[in-house]
Amino acid sequence: MTQTMRALVKSEAAPGIWMEEVPVPEPGTNEVLVRLEKTAICGTDVHIHQWDDWAKRTIKPGLIIGHEFVGRIEALGRGVSGYKVGDRVSAEGHIVCGHCRNCRAGRQHLCPNTVGIGVNRNGGFAEYVVVPASNLWPIPDEIPSELAAFFDPFGNAAHCALQHDLVGEDVLITGAGPIGIIAAGICRHVGARHVVITDVNDYRLGLAKDMGASRIVNVTRESIGDVVEELDIEGFDIGLEMSGNSSAFNDLLHNMYHGGKVALLGLLPEGTGCDWDQVIFKGLELHGIYGRRMYETWYKMTQMVLSGFPLERALTHHISIDDFEHGFELMSAGNCGKVVCDWTGDIERRSA
Numbered sequence: 079m080t081q082t083m084r085a086l087v088k089s090e091a092a093p094g095i096w097m098e099e100v101p102v103p104e105p106g107t108n109e110v111l112v113r114l115e116k117t118a119i120c121g122t123d124v125h126i127h128q129w130d131d132w133a134k135r136t137i138k139p140g141l142i143i144g145h146e147f148v149g150r151i152e153a154l155g156r157g158v159s160g161y162k163v164g165d166r167v168s169a170e171g172h173i174v175c176g177h178c179r180n181c182r183a184g185r186q187h188l189c190p191n192t193v194g195i196g197v198n199r200n201g202g203f204a205e206y207v208v209v210p211a212s213n214l215w216p217i218p219d220e221i222p223s224e225l226a227a228f229f230d231p232f233g234n235a236a237h238c239a240l241q242h243d244l245v246g247e248d249v250l251i252t253g254a255g256p257i258g259i260i261a262a263g264i265c266r267h268v269g270a271r272h273v274v275i276t277d278v279n280d281y282r283l284g285l286a287k288d289m290g291a292s293r294i295v296n297v298t299r300e301s302i303g304d305v306v307e308e309l310d311i312e313g314f315d316i317g318l319e320m321s322g323n324s325s326a327f328n329d330l331l332h333n334m335y336h337g338g339k340v341a342l343l344g345l346l347p348e349g350t351g352c353d354w355d356q357v358i359f360k361g362l363e364l365h366g367i368y369g370r371r372m373y374e375t376w377y378k379m380t381q382m383v384l385s386g387f388p389l390e391r392a393l394t395h396h397i398s399i400d401d402f403e404h405g406f407e408l409m410s411a412g413n414c415g416k417v418v419c420d421w422t423g424d425i426e427r428r429s430a
């Protein structure tokens with residue numbers, strides 16, 4: 079007897095995402111079945127919903143989307159050890175090959191053969207998801223599920239921000255999306271001096287300020303150059319590009335101090351150019367950032383939250399999965415931090 083479950087399926091090669099009744103998957107060898115409690119909406123899910131060029135190139139219709147989630151283990155496949163039914167877990171969304179040079183050297187985040195949960199195989203916008211046991215991350219009881227649901231983007235922010243020593247440094251972050259907002263908090267948490275963040279959206283800049291940014295800059299009204307003068311510094315020591323916008327990237331390069339270090343997380347449009355004099359004459363170091371370290375970044379995130387990092391300030395909407403369309407609208411309009419959808423009836427119980 080095959081049981082069925084509800085899932086958000088990209089069933090057609092067209093804009094939209096549809097709630098469908100599909101078979102509950104079965105865990106294979108070394109895999110577990112997780113019953114979802116919460117799933118967060120990522121920008122990637124919005125791209126898949128909108129069916130933009132990236133989504134058309136990447137997604138095979140029929141896919142269950144979602145890679146930011148938390149739930150409880152419902153069943154263990156053959157060969158799984160170290161976990162038991164009922165454990166609360168999140169999971170790393172990149173499934174790595176385990177055989178390439180980087181995997182074998184402990185640099186799994188640089189595996190060239192990565193398979194993405196909710197992108198290349200069925201994901202966590204469903205009542206159940208199957209993931210390899212090696213991708214699980216156990217969540218301590220003290221961390222609420224609505225926060226554990228978005229450890230994946232928290233990990234992008236942490237991996238990018240913690241790339242360099244931030245103690246006493248002046249940091250510029252371009253882009254106050256959910257990841258930039260969390261990164262601003264991390265820079266503050268670990269002891270940066272000035273944490274300046276830019277965006278074009280005042281609501282998101284407000285969240286970044288709440289999270290710990292020392293100066294917010296709406297680039298439609300103010301220039302980063304003016305803020306450099308106001309702070310009486312020569313430029314920024316550390317730059318985190320988190321907007322994916324080419325003019326934000328160039329602004330960042332122009333406002334770096336000589337010898338500064340730049341981490342590039344935002345996905346810049348094809349053909350984005352830059353003023354190479356900024357890089358060469360100032361001796362800047364540029365690092366591309368992809369994903370998060372497996373599993374050292376997960377360890378750091380967990381310990382930061384347990385030691386008082388205010389991750390809850392990045393969560394603006396905790397909604398029932400029945401309202402998923404509203405969640406996707408919020409995300410495409412940008413007037414939100416993280417949007418988390420609940421599968422358990424928790425929202426209804428809390429408001430009753």
Ligand code: NAD
Nearest residue numbers: 253254255256257276277321322323326344345367368369
């Ligand atoms: P997001 O799209 O929600 O955030 C981008 C923010 O940049 C928005 O708030 C937008 O208003 C702002 N912005 C637009 N133009 C700007 C400008 N000129 N100056 C300053 N800010 C501007 O995305 P997110 O989920 O926070 O992710 C941030 C970026 O990182 C995105 O480009 C995303 O695709 C990328 N990303 C990369 C990885 C990776 O592994 N490298 C992982 C996740 C996300």
Ligand code: ZN
Nearest residue numbers: 120146230231
């Ligand atoms: Zn994500």
